[in-house]
Amino acid sequence: xxxxxxxxxxxxxxxxxxxxTPVAALLVAVLIGGAIVALMGKSPVTAxxxxxxxxxxxxxxxxxxxxxxxxxxxxxxxxxxxxxxxRWNIGAEGQFLLGGICGGGVAILTHGMSGFWILPLMxxxxxxxxxxxASIPALLRTRFGISExxxxxxxxxxxxxxxxxxxxxxxxxxxxxxxxxxxxxxxxAVLQPLFEGGRLHAGLVLALIAVAVAFVLFRRTLxxxxxxxxxxxxxxxxxxxxxxxxxxxxxxxISGALAGLAGVIEVSGxxxxxxxxFGQGLGFTAIIVAFLGxxxxxxxxxxAIVIAVLLIGAESAQVTLKLPFDLTRFFMGLxxxxxxxxxxxxxYRLEIRRDGA
Amino acid sequence: MSISSGKFASIxxxxxxLALGLASPAMAQEKxxxxxxxxxxxxxxxxxxxxxxxxxxxxxxxPGKVETTFIENVPEADSERSIEQLARTGHKLIxxxxxxxMEPTLKVAKKYPNVMFEHATGFKREKNVSTYxxxxxxxxxxxxxxAGKLTKSxxxxxxxxxxxxxxxxxxxxxxLGAKSVNPDVKxxxxxxxxxxxxxxxxxxxxxxxxxxxxxxxxxxxxxAPLQQAAARGKYAFGQASDMSKFAEKNILTSIIDNWAxxxxxxxxxxxxxxxxxxxxxxxxxxxxxxxxxxxxxxxxVKKLAMxxxxxxxxGKIDPFTCPIIAQDGKxxxxxxxxxxxxxxxxxxxxxxxxxxxxxx
Numbered sequence: 001x002x003x004x005x006x007x008x009x010x011x012x013x014x015x016x017x018x019x020x021t022p023v024a025a026l027l028v029a030v031l032i033g034g035a036i037v038a039l040m041g042k043s044p045v046t047a048x049x050x051x052x053x054x055x056x057x058x059x060x061x062x063x064x065x066x067x068x069x070x071x072x073x074x075x076x077x078x079x080x081x082x083x084x085x086x087r088w089n090i091g092a093e094g095q096f097l098l099g100g101i102c103g104g105g106v107a108i109l110t111h112g113m114s115g116f117w118i119l120p121l122m123x124x125x126x127x128x129x130x131x132x133x134a135s136i137p138a139l140l141r142t143r144f145g146i147s148e149x150x151x152x153x154x155x156x157x158x159x160x161x162x163x164x165x166x167x168x169x170x171x172x173x174x175x176x177x178x179x180x181x182x183x184x185x186x187x188x189a190v191l192q193p194l195f196e197g198g199r200l201h202a203g204l205v206l207a208l209i210a211v212a213v214a215f216v217l218f219r220r221t222l223x224x225x226x227x228x229x230x231x232x233x234x235x236x237x238x239x240x241x242x243x244x245x246x247x248x249x250x251x252x253x254i255s256g257a258l259a260g261l262a263g264v265i266e267v268s269g270x271x272x273x274x275x276x277x278f279g280q281g282l283g284f285t286a287i288i289v290a291f292l293g294x295x296x297x298x299x300x301x302x303x304a305i306v307i308a309v310l311l312i313g314a315e316s317a318q319v320t321l322k323l324p325f326d327l328t329r330f331f332m333g334l335x336x337x338x339x340x341x342x343x344x345x346x347x348y349r350l351e352i353r354r355d356g357a
Numbered sequence: 358m359s360i361s362s363g364k365f366a367s368i369x370x371x372x373x374x375l376a377l378g379l380a381s382p383a384m385a386q387e388k389x390x391x392x393x394x395x396x397x398x399x400x401x402x403x404x405x406x407x408x409x410x411x412x413x414x415x416x417x418x419x420p421g422k423v424e425t426t427f428i429e430n431v432p433e434a435d436s437e438r439s440i441e442q443l444a445r446t447g448h449k450l451i452x453x454x455x456x457x458x459m460e461p462t463l464k465v466a467k468k469y470p471n472v473m474f475e476h477a478t479g480f481k482r483e484k485n486v487s488t489y490x491x492x493x494x495x496x497x498x499x500x501x502x503x504a505g506k507l508t509k510s511x512x513x514x515x516x517x518x519x520x521x522x523x524x525x526x527x528x529x530x531x532x533l534g535a536k537s538v539n540p541d542v543k544x545x546x547x548x549x550x551x552x553x554x555x556x557x558x559x560x561x562x563x564x565x566x567x568x569x570x571x572x573x574x575x576x577x578x579x580x581a582p583l584q585q586a587a588a589r590g591k592y593a594f595g596q597a598s599d600m601s602k603f604a605e606k607n608i609l610t611s612i613i614d615n616w617a618x619x620x621x622x623x624x625x626x627x628x629x630x631x632x633x634x635x636x637x638x639x640x641x642x643x644x645x646x647x648x649x650x651x652x653x654x655x656x657x658v659k660k661l662a663m664x665x666x667x668x669x670x671x672g673k674i675d676p677f678t679c680p681i682i683a684q685d686g687k688x689x690x691x692x693x694x695x696x697x698x699x700x701x702x703x704x705x706x707x708x709x710x711x712x713x714x715x716x717x
Contacts, residue, residue, distance in 0.1 A: 060445065064438050164550070168520075168716065177480060178705040179521050184460055197468075199437070271434050272460060276550075278434040315442055318428045325398070325430050 002355045007348040017346060025342035029335045036330070042321055050320055051313035051331070061316070063200040065308045067270065071096070071262040072304035073207040075286035077214050078258030080295055081251040084218075086231035089252060091137060091152030093283025094159035095130040095259035096266070101163055102129030103264025104182065104274040107189035108171050114188040122189060122264055130260015131253050133159065138252035142245040148252075156283070164276050171274060181275040191269035203265035207301075210258060214297040227251060259283060292339060310335070389450065391415055391624055392443035393427040394436060396455035397553040403578030403597035404552065404614070405429065408454045408477075410598075411616035418621045422628065433457025437464055444469040450627045452620065453477065455552075456521070462486060473632050475623060478523060480702070482634055489619060492640030493523065494530035494701065496612035496648060497574075498676035499665045500594050501534025503609055503651070504572045505542050506658045507592060508535075514565025515546045516558055516575040516582045520716045524576050526704040530676040531574065532711050538661070545570055548716055555581040562586060562593075572609075583608060592653065599649040610662070611649035618644055638698050641670045677701060682709040 030052070034044035055061045075092045082089040103126030110118050137151040164180070173183045191201035218224035230237040230247045238244060262282070271278045289307060293299025314328030393412050397405035412425050426448065431439045436458050443451050444465055452475045453462045459479040466474045466486045474486045482488055504513045513535060517524055528546060535542045545568055547561035554577070562573050562582035566589055573586040573593040580603040586593035587604035595601065595611025619637070626632040640646040648666055651659045668674030677700075679691035684707040689696065707715060 067438075177522050177703045178525075179456060180519065181457075270437070272464075275434055275457070277432060277457075280432055280435050312438075315428055315439055319392075319426050319442055319446055322426070325428075 003352050004355055006351045006353050007344070008351050009348055010346075013346055021342040021346045022339060025338040026335070028342075029331070029338040032334060032338075033331050036327075037323070040323070042323065047317065047321060047323070050316045052309060054316060055309040055312045060198060061312055063195065063198040065305060065312050066204050067200050068308035068311055069301075069304040070203045070207045070269075071266045071282050072286050072289050072307060073301050074203075074210055074262035074265070075259045075283055076289040076293065076300040076304060077207075077210045077297055078255035079286055079290045080214060080218075080297060080300060081227055081254045083290055084231050084295055085227045085247055085251045086234070087138075087141075087248055087251050088149045089134065089137070089152050089255050090149055090287070091134070091155045091283070092255065092259040092286055093279050093281065094152070094156035095134045095256040096263040096283045097156075097159040097163055097279050098133040099126035099130040099260025099263025100267040100274065100278055101159075101166065101263075102126050102260070104185075104267045105166075105171070107185045107268065108182050108274065110189065111183055111186055114186065116188075118186075118188045119191065119268070122268060123261060126264025126267075127257045127261045130263060131257040134252045134256020134259070135249065138249045142248050148248075160276075160279070163274070163278075167274050167276060173273075182273050184273045185268065189268060190272060191265065199270070201265075201269040203262075203269050206261065206265065211297045211301045218297065223250075259286075288336065292336065294343075306335070307332070387447070388422060388424045389419075389624070389628055390446070390448040391423055391425045392448035392451040393425065394431050394439055394443070394451070394453045394455075394458060395427055395429040396431060396433065396457070397429070397578060399427065399429050401553050401578050402580055402600065402603075405454070405578070407597050407614040408452070408616055411620040412452075414617035415620050415624045419624060419628065423624060431458075433461075437461035440465045441468070444472045449473060450624060450632075451475070473627060480636075482636060484634055487623075487634050487636065489637040490523070490702070491614060491616075491645040492638060492701075493612060493614070493646055494526045494676055495640040495669045496646050497527045497531040498534040498669070498674075499648060499662055500574060500610060500612065501531035501536075502538050502665055503654060503658055503662050504531075504574065504592075504594075505535030505537070505539035506661065507609070507654060508539065508542060508572050510569050510571045511539065511541045511543060512569045512571065513542065513544045514562065514568070514570030514573045515544050516561045516565070516573065516577055517546050517548045518552050518577045519550060520548065522702055522704045525707070525715060526701050527576055528711065529704065529708045532708060533676060534665075536710060544711060546711075546713060549577050551577065553578040555579040558582050559585045566591060580604070595649060601649065601652070606653065608649075609653055610651045613647040613649055615645055615647045638702065641666065642672070683707070684709055684711060 037044045037047040055065050075096060079089060079092055103122040106122045106125045136155060137148040140146040140151050141148045167182055168180045171182045173181055191203055194200050194202060226237065226242040226247060230242055230244060267274060267278060285307065289304045290300055292303035310328065310332055317323040318325060393408060395405040395408060399405055399409045409427065412427060415423055416425055428439045433455060440453060440461055450473050454477045456478045459476060459481055462474050462476045463481055463483060463486060466483055470485055476486060476488050478490045479488045515528060532544050545565055547565050549557045549561050551557055558577045558579055559581035562585040565573060571591055573582050573591060575582040575596050578597055580600045583593040583595060583600055583604050587607035592607055592609050594609055597614050599611045599613055601608050651662050665674060675695040677696035679694050681689040681696060683689055686709060705715065
């Protein structure tokens with residue numbers, strides 16, 4: 001006689017359960033991770049301190065965590081609009097790059113000048129760059145019915161090559177020995193640190209504003225409702241008079257503008273010049289962030305911080321514990337798996353059934 | 358949001374402490390901490406691996422006196438934090454081992470004036486930032502001669518990484534070496550636009566062989582091009598480390614980066630309080646570039662290779678001996694009968710005879 005496991009949907013999920021699941025997932029991940037570290041002959045307590053406690057308590061590390069989380073939050077908030085409406089923008093990375101290119105372009109063209117107007121102009125240029133770039137897959141979908149998944153993803157590669165072309169060609173630093181990068185931005189084009197000695201800049205404030213605005217939009221406005229409705233029940237949304245094409249375009253524009261803003265913020269506040277690879281895959285990581293945060297604005301912000309903590313903690317682990325980098329990737333995968341598993345068990349019950357029954 | 362005002366207050370306080378220098382514990386009696394930033398994984402068996410060999414040499418040379426740390430896989434565009442991570446944890450000598458770490462290294466160096474930095478392959482220096490590089494093109498001149506002798510199709514495939522001066526100079530030196538023994542030789546260059554990307558590197562090697570190349574050489578960091586060549590029974594060269602174990606029957610030799618003597622020397626300078634900012638560009642003569650064993654080739658070719666190596670080491674042979682004619686037919690400006698270090702370090706032209714253009 002043999003048995004198999006079956007997933008049976010739960011009728012109701014209590015709010016308490018909703019809240020406890022990610023906490024439990026985190027705990028399980030920490031326990032498994034600790035066991036692995038112990039097997040490697042290191043103290044799991046020290047590892048916990050380095051990986052999780054220090055990034056959340058040490059002032060320098062906290063700043064770095066928030067700095068790392070800033071672009072992730074901005075991009076993920078934009079993606080929420082798309083994903084809630086079941087429009088699959090996979091190309092935030094490209095919109096991020098375009099934002100950096102347009103904003104960075106302003107910095108390069110105004111190089112050597114100073115003025116309070118340069119930074120705002122860069123931010124606006126970046127947001128517009130991302131917005132325009134995101135409008136391409138949106139219009140291709142509404143006009144020709146082409147899958148936005150493919151087009152938005154393909155546009156990432158085009159953006160990468162555009163960046164490559166610019167920093168090897170017209171925007172290459174003339175004194176840079178042919179190396180593929182632009183000049184280092186003037187001070188007026190750099191988001192200055194908020195606190196002496198650290199690197200955290202005003203980009204975080206913009207990210208927090210985005211979280212708040214998204215929160216209000218989804219909770220309190222018809223537009224937010226229309227977005228979610230068109231994702232959950234497209235036919236019903238149609239009957240209710242929400243225009244499907246208009247929603248597609250709007251969610252893509254919002255998403256692109258925020259990704260573009262994130263791009264120019266990263267270029268100005270963190271990198272300080274245009275160079276290949278400034279995207280760092282943040283646009284893709286933000287997809288994980290959005291889903292890890294269950295498509296809610298506050299959840300996205302929190303999960304961006306969790307990812308950033310792991311990244312910063314991983315670096316400290318290499319320095320203080322001499323643990324290999326691969327362990328970090330392992331922890332990230334472990335955490336994601338635990339959260340997804342928790343989410344599944346939240347919605348389904350496991351039942352052991354006898355075969356043939 | 359999970360950030361309370363209390364946490365923000367502690368950020369401010371902490372930043373204040375940092376500014377006062379309270380947060381960086383560094384006692385003179387403690388072991389000297391030496392840090393490394395690697396662009397790839399230490400297991401790339403190429404560039405980063407060889408820097409790590411240098412790191413281990415420091416530990417072996419000063420037992421009990423030094424402690425070394427490395428952070429691997431650090432993306433160039435997001436490296437400032439990693440470099441600062443080392444500086445603020447009491448590392449007094451920090452090697453940043455890729456060109457793209459230049460601006461971040463300078464930024465962190467400005468913030469930590471008492472920490473000494475060594476940036477590989479860059480050109481911007483400060484009071485506490487040295488730069489160092491190696492004349493890899495010397496090795497490429499030698500393997501150019503070997504390839505020129507051995508090729509039957511008179512076509513050699515070259516897997517390039519980034520079209521920066523170091524790589525362009527390598528292509529030129531290789532071609533000049535090959536042409537000196539085989540006037541009919543042609544080289545084809547395929548760019549991976551990456552330093553370490555086994556998939557792309559291997560594809561580039563395959564494409565070159567499809568175009569008739571019967572010998573493959575590479576300026577990328579993984580053994581993939583060598584392995585692809587071996588899979589088709591073609592000859593190839595190892596890069597950065599002795600890669601013979603990846604293709605024993607098809608490797609001709611390797612150009613080995615040997616950072617160990619330099620790293621030991623610079624660590625000693627810090628220990629003795631004699632460290633000063635400098636720019637070092639040397640090669641075979643100082644042992645920073647080392648050739649692997651010459652194998653899988655006839656004795657006369659092996660002899661030629663060894664004589665060339667000896668000639669470069671003793672200064673009798675220089676790969677860039679004038680006249681050097683650029684692709685456009687004009688002779689390159691030349692004093693002392695050879696190109697100077699500055700011209701080599703900023704080279705952005707192909708020599709006459711190489712087809713195609715440098716990607717812009």
